[in-house]
Amino acid sequence: MGKKLGIALIAVGVFLIVLAALARFYAYDRLAVVPLDQDTTSYSVGPDATIFDILAGEEVTVDLLSTRNVVGDVEASEEASDTEGQDLAVWETFVYTTREGENVSEDDPPLSASHDRVVFDRHTGEAVDCCGSYFSTGTDPETGEEIREEETPIEGQYFKLPFDSQKTTYEFWDGTIQEATELAYEGTEEIDGLSVYRYEQVIEPTDVGDLPAAAASIFGVEEEGAIIDRVYSNTRTLWVEPQTGVIIRGQEEQLTIAEYDGEELATITDVTIGYDDETVADNVETYGSLATSLKAVKTWLPIGGLVLGLVLLGVGLLLLLRARSAGSDDYADDSHPAPQGDLSRA
Numbered sequence: 001m002g003k004k005l006g007i008a009l010i011a012v013g014v015f016l017i018v019l020a021a022l023a024r025f026y027a028y029d030r031l032a033v034v035p036l037d038q039d040t041t042s043y044s045v046g047p048d049a050t051i052f053d054i055l056a057g058e059e060v061t062v063d064l065l066s067t068r069n070v071v072g073d074v075e076a077s078e079e080a081s082d083t084e085g086q087d088l089a090v091w092e093t094f095v096y097t098t099r100e101g102e103n104v105s106e107d108d109p110p111l112s113a114s115h116d117r118v119v120f121d122r123h124t125g126e127a128v129d130c131c132g133s134y135f136s137t138g139t140d141p142e143t144g145e146e147i148r149e150e151e152t153p154i155e156g157q158y159f160k161l162p163f164d165s166q167k168t169t170y171e172f173w174d175g176t177i178q179e180a181t182e183l184a185y186e187g188t189e190e191i192d193g194l195s196v197y198r199y200e201q202v203i204e205p206t207d208v209g210d211l212p213a214a215a216a217s218i219f220g221v222e223e224e225g226a227i228i229d230r231v232y233s234n235t236r237t238l239w240v241e242p243q244t245g246v247i248i249r250g251q252e253e254q255l256t257i258a259e260y261d262g263e264e265l266a267t268i269t270d271v272t273i274g275y276d277d278e279t280v281a282d283n284v285e286t287y288g289s290l291a292t293s294l295k296a297v298k299t300w301l302p303i304g305g306l307v308l309g310l311v312l313l314g315v316g317l318l319l320l321l322r323a324r325s326a327g328s329d330d331y332a333d334d335s336h337p338a339p340q341g342d343l344s345r346a
Contacts (some may be wrong), residue, residue, distance in 0.1 A: 029123075033087065035072065043067055044273050044275050045066075046273030047064075049061065049270065050269070051269050052267060063101075064271055065101075068093060070092070084131070087123065088122060089120055092117045092118075095115075125157050129154070136149070155180040156171030156180025160244075160247060163245050164243065164245070166185075170199070174236070176232050177203060177206050181201060182201065183236070185199055191248055191280065192280075193284075193288075196240055197240050198237065199237070200236070202234075203233055204233060207231055211230055228258050228259070230268065233254075241283075242291075247283075254270070
């Protein structure tokens with residue numbers, strides 16, 4: 001009985017150890033990837049924003065609504081992965097900002113809009129410069145067609161941070177300055193019971209291009225050939241669920257001003273804009289459960305399976321040794337039987 005039980009415990013122990021290894025080194029890598037067929041919409045609100053109304057020629061206060069659509073291109077993702085020999089995703093993102101309550105149409109275009117096509121690693125979330133990636137820089141005033149920048153590579157993190165995000169500093173893309181800058185870990189917080197890491201990216205005032213020549217007179221500059229600079233700064237704060245690397249809540253404190261010869265002329269945009277409550281709640285619900293699954297596969301199953309497997313393996317080996325020892329003792333007792341009579345007298 002002890003021998004059979006020992007063998008059974010050894011078999012179960014080996015199975016659990018193998019299962020622990022498969023969970024950590026096989027299942028986790030297949031679970032910790034972004035989907036190719038992403039299709040999401042999120043909303044950000046910016047109450048009491050200051051913007052410059054060109055028609056009125058003055059600064060006005062409005063409530064802003066920013067809508068962001070993210071759509072994955074499955075076919076392009078598969079082609080990019082084959083071409084680069086890397087597990088890649090190709091997502092396109094469309095962002096447009098309006099006054100809250102207004103609808104977008106040809107006669108009533110958004111206050112601002114952007115369209116980026118981003119290729120990135122499905123595990124790390126880091127952008128990869130290949131396969132037709134680009135970001136939009138505006139529209140052609142004559143044709144109305146989108147102007148795309150395909151030569152400047154999109155770099156750093158874009159949609160998310162890596163799976164198993166760390167308390168460290170990452171490079172995060174900013175489309176206005178067209179480069180990635182430091183996004184630093186600032187602390188751990190909770191959002192609706194979900195533990196998140198808070199990161200912050202500070203972009204100091206940066207000249208991001210000239211305003212159209214016609215803008216000079218709007219800002220009261222009558223000098224011929226006057227160049228009006230557009231100076232942008234931003235503090236971007238991201239609350240990230242670390243197991244998935246997903247941004248649960250995002251906020252930006254944007255300030256863009258018009259300057260001439262270093263003198264501030266007007267505020268073009270001054271707004272604190274961030275995910276609305278519904279977007280945050282949806283993110284918590286969706287990615288909180290995924291985070292639990294990832295942690296179970298990456299940590300709980302490997303550690304639990306390894307520890308229990310080793311215990312069962314040890315107990316099984318001990319039972320086998322005891323069974324073998326008991327068998328040896330029985331053999332020793334039967335190998336020299338007592339005499340059955342005096343053979344010398346036969």
